[in-house]
Amino acid sequence: MTYQGVLTKMTTELASPIQYYLVFENDFLNMNQLLNNNITLEFVKYQCLNCGLDKPIFRQGFDRQCFYDTAKAGDWIMRPELSTAHLGKEDRDLEYEKKAQLQPHIVYLANSSNVKVGVTRKSQVPTRWIDQGAHEAIEIVEVPNRYLAGITEVALKGHVADKTNWRKMLKNDIEDENLAEWRDRLSQYIPKEAVDYYIGNNKETHLEFPVNKYPEKPKSLNIIKSQRYSGKLVGIKGQYLIFEDQTVFNIRANEGLVVNISVN
Incomplete structure (x- = not known):
């Protein structure tokens, strides 16, 4: 076939x-x-x-x-801290950017090759974690727009990785981590604009791959x-x-x- x-x-x-x-x-x-x-x-x-x-x-x-033309590939996609729709400022297409940026976003910790911090739209949980090959993940903040998620990620990645080693992930060369403990340790670095959105009582999501x-x-x-x-x-x-x-x-x-x- x-x-x-x-x-x-x-x-x-x-x-x-x-x-x-x-x-x-x-x-x-x-x-x-x-x-x-x-x-x-x-x-x-x-x-x-x-x-x-x-x-x-x-x-x-x-x-x-x-x-370089489409709004679907703006710099704010890879770097959420560059989002400007909450200010009414257009990058390439303000209407598209409002729909994408002005919705709930999650900053999370995931363990794929190592513990890393990342950002995704709330509607993409747990899809984003699956796409990264994470075998466990946990939310750390839920904010109302992409900009707040972006500045939180920037603040946290000074203390934890923000990249996945794809070879290590595929070899399954990983160790289980207590992500709730990681979340609690990192909470002190959440910027003041996002601190009220901290999630402190959730549990890890575990993922099984075929x-x-x-x-x-x-x-x-x-x-x-x-x-x-x-x-x-x-x-x-x-x-x-x-x-x-x-x-x-x-x-x-x-x-x-x-x-x-x-x-x-």
Whole structure:
């Protein structure tokens, strides 16, 4: 059976284990059902997630021009502290930015390769944690806009990591941490603008990923360079497909590529 479509990040469903779905325009695949099957990936062309044209993808699924034009790729997305919609100031499209920024946001601690701080819209909990491959996470503040979440993250990342080591995460080279204790220790660094939004009585969320075998030395697949790859799917974690030969393929990093997926 062969499916063709443009890659976007996998949709997830919180379960034990987490359920993953690859959604195309006319098809969708429950990726969990493909575990222990041989899969072939073939690069077909590009399809920018903004304009839909066959132009090389630059970042985040967009071609270069769209990346610098679309409101969906503003600097405030990667750096929430740069959000300005709460001031009525436009970056690229004020109406879009109001919808995205002026809603409840969570600052959280997650343990994927190590304990890290991050920001997400409240509506994206626990999706954001799943996408990062975190096996445990906890909220630390819930604020009414993205700016307050951003300045809180900036304050906390002086005392805890804000990046995930993807290789360590995929190898499952991790230790359980008491995130409630981490939250309590870090609470003193919350900026005064956000201190009233501190969440001090919640519990960790634990996540179970559908992985039969973790790679010891994960090697990243560049499907544009190789054009075609076949392998036995043995796990899914974060937004990565994990294959038996220790090849890993990051769906999120390849958004905007049209591929054929054959299940053997």
